[in-house]
Amino acid sequence: MSLDARIVVRRPGFVLDAELAAEPGEVVALLGPNGAGKTTALRALAGLIALDDGYVTLDGHRLDDPAAGVFTAPEHRRIGVVFQDYLLFPHLSALENVAFGPRSRGSSRADSRARAADLLARVGLAEHARRKPRELSGGQAQRVALARALATEPRLLLLDEPLAALDARTRLETRARLRGHLGTHAGPTVLVTHDPLDAMMLADRLVILEEGRVVQTGDAATVTSRPRTDYVARLVGLNLYRGRADAGAVRLPGDFVLTTATERSGDAFVAFPPAAVALYADRPDGSPRNTWPATVAAMARHGDALRVELTGPIAVAADVTPAAAVQLGLEPGRRVWATLKATEVTSYPA
Amino acid sequence: MLPLLGLLIRAPWQTLPQRLTAPGVLAALRLSLLTATLATVVCLLLGVPLAWLLARTTFPGRGFVRALVTVPLVLPPVVGGVALLLVFGRRGLAGEWLDATFGLTLPFTTAGVVVAEAFVAMPFLVISVEGALRGADARYEEAAATLGAGRWTTFRRVTLPLIAPGVAAGAVLCWARALGEFGATITFAGNFPGRTQTMPLAVYLALEQDLDAAIVLSLVLLVVSVAILAGLRDRWLGAA
Numbered sequence: 001m002s003l004d005a006r007i008v009v010r011r012p013g014f015v016l017d018a019e020l021a022a023e024p025g026e027v028v029a030l031l032g033p034n035g036a037g038k039t040t041a042l043r044a045l046a047g048l049i050a051l052d053d054g055y056v057t058l059d060g061h062r063l064d065d066p067a068a069g070v071f072t073a074p075e076h077r078r079i080g081v082v083f084q085d086y087l088l089f090p091h092l093s094a095l096e097n098v099a100f101g102p103r104s105r106g107s108s109r110a111d112s113r114a115r116a117a118d119l120l121a122r123v124g125l126a127e128h129a130r131r132k133p134r135e136l137s138g139g140q141a142q143r144v145a146l147a148r149a150l151a152t153e154p155r156l157l158l159l160d161e162p163l164a165a166l167d168a169r170t171r172l173e174t175r176a177r178l179r180g181h182l183g184t185h186a187g188p189t190v191l192v193t194h195d196p197l198d199a200m201m202l203a204d205r206l207v208i209l210e211e212g213r214v215v216q217t218g219d220a221a222t223v224t225s226r227p228r229t230d231y232v233a234r235l236v237g238l239n240l241y242r243g244r245a246d247a248g249a250v251r252l253p254g255d256f257v258l259t260t261a262t263e264r265s266g267d268a269f270v271a272f273p274p275a276a277v278a279l280y281a282d283r284p285d286g287s288p289r290n291t292w293p294a295t296v297a298a299m300a301r302h303g304d305a306l307r308v309e310l311t312g313p314i315a316v317a318a319d320v321t322p323a324a325a326v327q328l329g330l331e332p333g334r335r336v337w338a339t340l341k342a343t344e345v346t347s348y349p350a
Numbered sequence: 351m352l353p354l355l356g357l358l359i360r361a362p363w364q365t366l367p368q369r370l371t372a373p374g375v376l377a378a379l380r381l382s383l384l385t386a387t388l389a390t391v392v393c394l395l396l397g398v399p400l401a402w403l404l405a406r407t408t409f410p411g412r413g414f415v416r417a418l419v420t421v422p423l424v425l426p427p428v429v430g431g432v433a434l435l436l437v438f439g440r441r442g443l444a445g446e447w448l449d450a451t452f453g454l455t456l457p458f459t460t461a462g463v464v465v466a467e468a469f470v471a472m473p474f475l476v477i478s479v480e481g482a483l484r485g486a487d488a489r490y491e492e493a494a495a496t497l498g499a500g501r502w503t504t505f506r507r508v509t510l511p512l513i514a515p516g517v518a519a520g521a522v523l524c525w526a527r528a529l530g531e532f533g534a535t536i537t538f539a540g541n542f543p544g545r546t547q548t549m550p551l552a553v554y555l556a557l558e559q560d561l562d563a564a565i566v567l568s569l570v571l572l573v574v575s576v577a578i579l580a581g582l583r584d585r586w587l588g589a590a
Contacts, residue, residue: 048492074495087493091511100507101497152498 001155001187006054007044009037016040016212017054022156022188022205029203030192033231037212038192039084042158045190046081047074058155075104080154084161086145088133094120094144095129101152119147123181139170146181157182159191163198175201196235200224208232226348227271238271239316242350250347256313259290260345267350274307276344277318280337281328290340296332299325306330310338354572361569362562369566377544378552379570385460385548386528389467390475393524396468397475398517402505404476405483423473430469431537438465438538462539463546467528474523482516483509522582526575 001024009016016037022028030038043049045056047064050071056064058079063072080101088097098116103109120129123143133141142162149157162178163171179202182189193199199206200220208216208223208231216228227233233240243252245268250258258270284291294312301307305319308330316338320330328336362369369375403409404416422430438445438456448454456462490512494504510517532550539546541555549571556564 046492046496048495074492075498075500077496078498079496081493081496083489083493087487087489089490089493089508089511100494100499104494104497104499104503148497 001059003045003056003058003156003188003190005045005056007041007056008051008053009040009044009049010052011040014212016044018207018209018212018214020045020190020207020214022190024187025185026205027182027189027191027203029199029206030190030209031196031199031206031235032194032209034194035211036209038194038209039160041209042081042160042190042192045156046079046158047072047077078152078154079156079158080149080152082142082145082149082157082159082162085165086133086141088136088141088144088148090133093130093132094125094136097133097144098148098151101148105152115151116147119151120144123147123177137170138166139174142166142174143177146178150181150185155187157185157187157189159189161193162191163195164193178202225271225346226269228269228350233271238273239277240269240271241314242267242269244268245347248342252314254313256292258340258345259342260347261343262347264347264349268347269350270345270347272340272345274302274317274319275305276340277310277316278339279308279318279320279324279328279330280339283337284339290342290345292338294336294338296330296334296336298332299330310336312338357565357568357572361565365562366566369563370570372563374543374552375567375570378547378549378567379574381460381463381544381547382529382549382571383574385463385467386525386531388464389471389528390521390525392464392468393472393475393528394517394521397472397520397524398479401476401479401483402509405480406488419476420473422470427470427531427533427535428537431466431534434466434469434534434538438462457538458540458542458546460539460545463535463548466534466538467531470531470534471524471527474527475520478520478523479513479517482513482520485516486512518582522578526578529571529575 003022005020007018032038051064051066062070095116099112102112102115120126206223224236227240241252243250245264250270292313294310297311298309306325308318310316437443490508491504494508541547541551553564553567
């Protein structure tokens with residue numbers, strides 16, 4: 001059981017063109033900002049919208065291939081979907097919701113209900129089987145939606161922002177549970193989210209989608225340490241620049257040169273965390289550091305620290321302690337010196 | 351309200367029991383209830399699928415069909431009756447074929463009353479059901495599809511329960527309109543006591559001979575309408 005797809009959907013002013021593959025048992029997160037085309041991709045996989053180009057292949061079956069005139073209706077795809085707001089049928093009980101799939105696929109009434117009861121027990125909701133969706137909490141509704149999708153024994157499981165509708169506390173607990181349930185699904189899973197934490201906690205591999213294109217894929221460690229777009233860098237909280245490397249130095253646009261600890265040549269990304277940037281009132285001297293004059297543009301609380309946005313030869317975010325901020329008299333417009341150790345800077349090929 | 355009050359004031363309360371049990375009254379009432387109910391059933395069978403087509407699919411000429419559905423709303427019922435005669439009359443377009451093939455004639459029969467009432471009352475149902483369909487979240491139907499339900503299963507188990515209040519409200523309006531139908535009925539089905547003489551027709555006929563009888567018949571119609579409305583108000587209108 002594996003998924004292989006190239007999803008092309010054209011809409012006025014927007015083109016989605018994304019390749020997506022997932023192995024059996026693998027959880028792939030489609031991560032991107034709002035409007036990137038994540039949900040459109042998911043709906044195309046499920047057959048709720050037709051592809052304009054490309055293909056969807058699941059277990060070697062061509063489900064959608066406009067060039068060959070192939071289109072399989074959603075009810076014949078065996079793809080389970082957990083929708084963003086779950087879409088539990090309001091007039092049916094939790095048990096009837098979960099039994100709906102097996103019943104529609106031809107199981108007897110008794111078998112469907114037995115299977116539904118079993119699945120509800122597995123997600124820990126056996127005693128809530130007779131409740132209507134409006135009597136369930138957000139976390140419970142999410143689990144019923146998951147059980148309903150799994151009840152049809154789907155070849156592919158799709159989840160659209162599975163945790164977005166939950167409050168912060170429920171979210172933490174539900175995320176851990178969901179991780180466990182996804183592990184029991186034998187086929188591939190594709191989940192859509194705009195939350196990097198959800199993506200990293202739940203998925204084996206991330207696919208970053210921006211403006212309809214895949215801009216980066218990889219496991220969480222690679223994506224977080226080596227972002228390739230500003231969006232990803234902001235998500236994981238890194239300063240990111242693109243330039244040309246020559247030995248240990250990387251020349252950025254505006255002829256600003258950053259010294260790194262890595263020998264490299266050619267187009268390269270450089271990234272460093274805001275906490276690696278130190279600020280001084282006067283120019284420090286005597287150490288092998290990157291040093292440049294900068295002006296404070298804005299300041300905001302960031303956890304225990306203050307995040308300072310600096311302008312200058314490069315725009316940089318720096319984290320300083322509140323005490324240091326008071327000592328330096330930091331305020332918008334204040335001129336300071338920024339330093340950065342070469343060993344704190346990561347560079348990697350662009 | 352004033353005309354209704356007038357009806358109550360002028361009612362011949364002393365002779366009411368005798369008048370109510372007069373054979374003509376009961377026959378007309380029975381016929382009215384029967385034909386209005388049958389017409390509602392016909393409207394449900396034809397109107398719900400039609401509303402579904404209008405709300406959920408796109409086909410060439412959909413706007414035209416929707417306009418056509420609402421024509422009986424603005425058409426004078428008498429004109430509707432004439433049109434029905436031209437189509438289903440013994441020498442009408444469809445009537446001649448129906449007569450030759452099945453030996454079936456609609457004009458001036460009880461079935462003709464049902465046809466006339468259904469024709470006039472259909473828009474009330476279609477508009478109401480189409481509105482309910484548009485108001486219902488179509489994504490529930492998508493969810494049903496991903497669970498393996500075909501169109502019919504989805505309609506029966508998901509869409510219909512979701513729009514049930516709208517269908518019920520439409521059916522009530524439809525039934526009430528059919529119950530009060532006069533123009534198309536008298537034109538297409540005539541005014542034969544026991545066969546095509548419904549309550550409104552009986553009221554009109556009585557008005558020419560016996561004012562008190564007309565008032566009694568009107569009162570009966572009024573009571574039936576108000577009773578139905580009151581019975582359903584709490585269930586559907588009150589919930590909104």
